[in-house]
Amino acid sequence: MTYVQAVLPPKSMGVTYVLWFFFGLLGIHQFYMGKIGRGILYLLTGGVFGIMWIIDLFTIPGQLREVNAQRAVGIG
Template identity: 35%
Template sequence: MGRSVALAYVLWFFLGSLGIHRMYCGRVGSGVTMLALTIIGGITFPILIGHILVFIVGVWWLVDLFLTAGMAQRAR
C-alpha cells in the first residue's frame, strides 16, 4: 500500500526543491540532500557556486516529475 500519488505531486510542485515530496515517499536521505543543496545553493548564489547547486536541484526536480508516482506507490 503506497502513499497518495496526488499528494506526492502537490508536494513535488510546491515544495519540490526542498525535497519534501521525497521525504513523504520515504526517501528521507535524498530528500534531506535535496534540501541541503537548495539551502547551500541559496546562500552561495552570490558567489556563483550557488548557481551550480541550484541548477543541479532544478534538474533533479524535473527528473522527479517522472519518478514521483513510482516512489509514492512503493512507499510503505
C-alpha cells in the same frame, strides 16, 4: 511467539505531486515518501540544483509504486 506486521496505508499520488510542485526544491515530497536521505540532499542542494526536481516529475509514479509495495508488506 508470533509477530504481526502492520500493513501501512499507501502514500497518495496527488499529495506527492502537490508537495513536489510547491516544495519540491526543498525535498518535502521525498520526506513524505519516507526517503529521508534524499530529502536532506534536496534540502541542501535545492533539488540538486533543480535537475532532480524536474526528473522527479516523471519518476514519482515509479517511486510511489516501490514505496507503496514496501509499505504493503510492512517495510517502511
